[in-house]
Amino acid sequence: MTERITFTHEDCTEIGYAMPIVGKVIVLKLPSLPQEYQDASHQLYFCKGGNGSNPNPIGRSIFTVSLANGERVRWNRSDVLGILKSELLPDSAKLHLSQIRPSGALDLREHEPKYSGYSFLPDDRYTAGVWLCNEKEVMDYIEMQKDYQHRVMICDRNDFCVFEMIKGEIIHPSTEVIEAFRTERQDGGMNMNL
Structure with a gap:
C-alpha cells in the first residue's frame, strides 16, 4: 500500500452526522489538527465513545485513541471527516489499533x-x-x-x-x-x- 499524504472524504465509507462512529476508525479534518500534525498518519483515531459518537448527536465530545502514537484525545464531533474505509488503514495504524x-x-x-x-x-x-x-x-x-x-x-x-x-x-x-x-x-x- 502506498503511503498517503492525507485522507479525504473519498477515503471514507460514511461522512456527516447521521452515522454512529463509536468502535470505528475515524478520519479527522486537517484544519482540526495542529499544523505540525497535518498528515495522514495523524488523521486516524479509534473512537471509544462520548456523547458526540452517536448518530445525529446531541452532545459533541468524542473520546479517541490516536493510531499514530496511542495517545488518548478528546475531540468534537465537528472535527470528524468520516469513517475510514477499512482497506485503507495502514499497517502501522493496525498495529496501534490491536493494542487498544x-x-x-x-x-x-x-x-x-x-x-x-x-x-x-x-x-x-x-x-x-x-x-x-x-x-x-x-x-x-x-x-x-x-x-x-x-x-x-x-x-x-x-x-x-x-x-x-x-x-x-x-x-x-x-x-x-x-x-x-x-x-x-x-x-x-x-x-x-x-
Missing part, C-alpha cells in the same frame, strides 16, 4: 485477566497481546478488530488458542462449538473453555 482494550474494559489493577487478544498483519507481524478480563471483553475486542485486521486470535491464560478468525472468517473453534457457546450464553452462563 475495549471500551468499558475492567481495570487491570483490580481484575485478573483471563485472556489475551492478538491481531496479525498479513505477513504475520503483531504486537504484544492485550489483556482481556472476561468473555464480554473478548467479544468486544473481536468486534473492534475484525473489520481492520487480517487475523484475530484469542488465547487463554495458558496461551492456548480459544478463538481464531482470518479475513473475517472464524476458523477456530468449529461452528458446533460456537453454537453451543451462544446457546449457553443465552441461557445465562458464559464459559469460553472451548
Whole structure:
C-alpha cells in the first residue's frame, strides 16, 4: 500500500452526522489538527465513545485513541471527516489499533485477566497481546478488530488458542462449538473453555 499524504472524504465509507462512529476508525479534518500534525498518519483515531459518537448527536465530545502514537484525545464531533474505509488503514495504524482494550474494559489493577487478544498483519507481524478480563471483553475486542485486521486470535491464560478468525472468517473453534457457546450464553452462563 502506498503511503498517503492525507485522507479525504473519498477515503471514507460514511461522512456527516447521521452515522454512529463509536468502535470505528475515524478520519479527522486537517484544519482540526495542529499544523505540525497535518498528515495522514495523524488523521486516524479509534473512537471509544462520548456523547458526540452517536448518530445525529446531541452532545459533541468524542473520546479517541490516536493510531499514530496511542495517545488518548478528546475531540468534537465537528472535527470528524468520516469513517475510514477499512482497506485503507495502514499497517502501522493496525498495529496501534490491536493494542487498544475495549471500551468499558475492567481495570487491570483490580481484575485478573483471563485472556489475551492478538491481531496479525498479513505477513504475520503483531504486537504484544492485550489483556482481556472476561468473555464480554473478548467479544468486544473481536468486534473492534475484525473489520481492520487480517487475523484475530484469542488465547487463554495458558496461551492456548480459544478463538481464531482470518479475513473475517472464524476458523477456530468449529461452528458446533460456537453454537453451543451462544446457546449457553443465552441461557445465562458464559464459559469460553472451548
